Amino acid sequence: MIRVGICDDHAVVRAGLKQYLSEHVDVRVTGEACNGVQALELVRAGDIDVLLMDISMPDQSGVDALKAIKARFPDLSVLILSGFPEAHYATNLLRLGASGYLNKECDPEEIVKAIRTVSMGRKYISQSVAMLLAEGAAGGLERPPHELLSERELQVFLRLAKGETVGSMAEAMFLSVKTVSTYRTRVLEKLKLSSNSDLTYYAMTNGLIQ
CATH class of the missing domain: 1.10.10.10 (Winged helix-like DNA-binding domain superfamily/Winged helix DNA-binding domain)
Structure with a gap:
């Protein structure tokens, strides 16, 4: 059983994710948070294997929350689920310790696939993020x-x-x-x-x- 914590400042998003994940027998939502501070408290409680977290939150950004969480719990898998396109943050957040980055417009089944992947200690790299990483490794084009x-x-x-x-x-x-x-x-x-x-x-x- 993969224990998942959900951190998003929109209650309807948390509810939707919780409902969808409940349909999968190997995944269980064991905690929720609406901001970065609560996310850190959730992680401290020690009842999650994967933290599914947005990066756009009102009081503390998900970027800052990620840094704080990884500094204290480096082995925890943090999967970013954001409304921003991958090009904005994916590569940077992966460097900061995120285990994967998904856009909220992705297929819901991809979220479950990513959760299963990062729960095993691996990185989840979508095709679009893989292209970004490849471009970065090759020097890429001038950034917009x-x-x-x-x-x-x-x-x-x-x-x-x-x-x-x-x-x-x-x-x-x-x-x-x-x-x-x-x-x-x-x-x-x-x-x-x-x-x-x-x-x-x-x-x-x-x-x-x-």
Whole structure:
């Protein structure tokens, strides 16, 4: 029996994953967390073999949580399940100790396959991530500007590109309006753009939003 902990700040996502995983006789969800702090507490309890974790959470990013968890529990398998495309974080998170990286749009059966793989102490590398790793090993092409954004800058960028206001973003991300505005300014500077409509166009042409 593979004991799985789920960490995601959306209750509906946790519920959906728990329901789906319950259909597999060799997998059992033994704990849930909604942020990085709770994830660390879940791991400390010692009742999980695999932690299935998002990286976009309001109080502590999954990236920081991963670093903290791997520093204390280096042998724990942490499988990242993110809404961000693999190109944004996969290779970096694997270097930080993640056992695998999946996009939330993947086939549900792939999640189970990945859980089974990492529970045996192996890395789960999807075809798209394998291509990224191969490109990196070969030198690859020059990275597009959005790949140079920090995690928080990327979150702000994608929310702005989808039409969210600074005010609503500040509330949803538990940040001040001033802080979100500062992130917006940094994003525009790094991408060499001048308006929110430019951000939307950039995101659409680079396949970051539909």
